[in-house]
Amino acid sequence: MKMEMLEAKGSRSEISNSAIKIPAGSSAQLLFIYENEEKENRISMEKNSSLQVFSIFRGGSKINNSFSLGENSRLEIQDIFYGNVKVENSIPMEDKGCSLNLMAKGAIRANESSSYLAFASIGKNAPGASVNLEEHAFLLGKGAKANLLPGLEIRNNEVVARHASSVSELDKEQIFYLMSRGLSEKEAEEEIISGFLSRELARMKNIFGCERA
């Protein structure tokens, strides 16, 4: 069974401070686009369900998500953030065989501040669980600030768990290369950032048939 696409955008939000349940055996895709919003979402996944979540967090957003994963459920999160945003994801994994793959990417402009925290905890009764948490951000100008925390808590050893994060400026060599091919500095920067986000944007476009970023 394929669930209907759920979408929340701006003040026309259909899912506000919501509780979403993904029924057993089903698969679903969610697209969230936030701008100047404060929200708390609670998403629970039942046995053997799978969920892909795509979110775009724009300036002024303060979002608190909690996901709970049922037995053998699979959660994939692909987030893009930019501007003044504060995102907190809490992901308790208490059932066996559940898996999480989170990839968050941010591009932070001058004088903007982004904070992206994710905390996954694998319980004692979740053997066979797997987690991959990744958070990466580019700082694009003076005064740009980033806080990244990919946290893990693991209470049994039958798991595969890894996490990685990075924050850096744009690679000057890449900019120089593109400029030597005739692009302006701004165009070169845009090119690199769209390359950085291309995988996530392409998947969103494929699934939702829209170009929102």
Place this chain on the structure above:
Amino acid sequence: MDIDISKYDFKSPEQGFRLPKGLSEKTVREISAEKGEPEWMLEKRLEAYKLFLKIPMPKFGPDLSKLDFDDITYYIRASERKMRKWEDVPPHIKEAFDKLGVPEAERKFLAGVEAMFESEAVYQGLKKEWAEKGIIFTDTDTAVREYPEILKKHFGTIVPAGDNKFAALNTAVWSGGSFLHIPENVKLEIPLQAYFRMNARAFGQFERTMIICEQGSKVHYLEGCTAPIYSEASLHAAVVEAIAKKNSHLRYSTMQNWSANIYNLVTKRAFAYENSIVEWIDGNIGSGVNMKYPAVYLKGKGARAEFLSVAYAGKNQYQDAGARAIHEAPNTTSVINSKNIAKNGGITSFRGTVRFSENAIDARSSVKCDALLLDNISTNITRPLLATSQERSSIYHEAKVGKVSDEQIFYLMSRGLSENEAVSLIIMGFVDSFVKELPFEYAVEFNRLIQYELEKKVG
């Protein structure tokens, strides 16, 4: 063959002094009076005591609710520690000594049977050499009397009393610890060792250590020991302040193996100035609850910090360790490499912070924090925070958590090793980068210790 029997000489206890349990302003005044301290130190202590009362307990990490500040003796003169009989030392501590091959005399000191242990013959020679170079290496109580200008200038500047509740407590009731001053351009190749190998008075419940490396100097300071230190005290709250001035190089190695009844809540911090290097080699094996996050504040351009740590948590242990690199100047670099191992229901936690201020132009940092869980009742927690306010900088972090690979065990067993031997070998490989950085005798003891801990069964 000549045998150096002076190694086993002990000093006889002096007349003693011990305060009753509990903490009040009177306790603080009495400690200061007993030591005959100058007024400025008493004032610092009293100020810190007021802060201690105000500052709340930490809201993160292990549960500290069972810590009873009224049930602690805050001062016992070093020479007056209550000596117990060898027969009263718990069997598991004796067994650990056997397995590690700790020399007889060291065992007695570590178990609290003897008050002092000083390898006079070895160290007399070194002491002379240090004195000729102008190095000051003494306990902090002596430094208050003999080097007040240097101590007063730096005391509490790196770890202020108000930093956290336990730093305030230490400042109020501190006793013992090492004071080390390395003059300009003096480079010392042999590590300086505190505690029983050199200086019994450095060993204490609320020790206060200060290390000052002047411009262009180099030193390796070592404290603690791999063998278990048995103590009946419930709290160890030390403060370490270190300064690495321009072009200096400080390596600080510490090995913590307190007995499991101890709360080890310590604050260790260094300031690194222009082009200096501060290395923190940190082993956490013992204590029931350990909260220790060595920090380096990179204050001068080109300064570098390196952290290399191993934490092991067995039954009833919570190792909440980590590292903090605070970049406050351009071109500063830091590397954090942490290895955690949990077994028999133990909890290991890595709490790492890398922070770049606006001045940290072109700063770089790399963080790696791997963990092994040896059974399915143990826990690992990893919280690496990357925070930057400087766009011209980069931080990279990666880590993995898992168990010892079945495939690796199978391979080693097919080569004739037992399962236990195979697991030990894999774990020794996991912590190899840490062991390589230890002095020889520590590395040998550390290897034995890990093997001994791994042999312990659940229950």
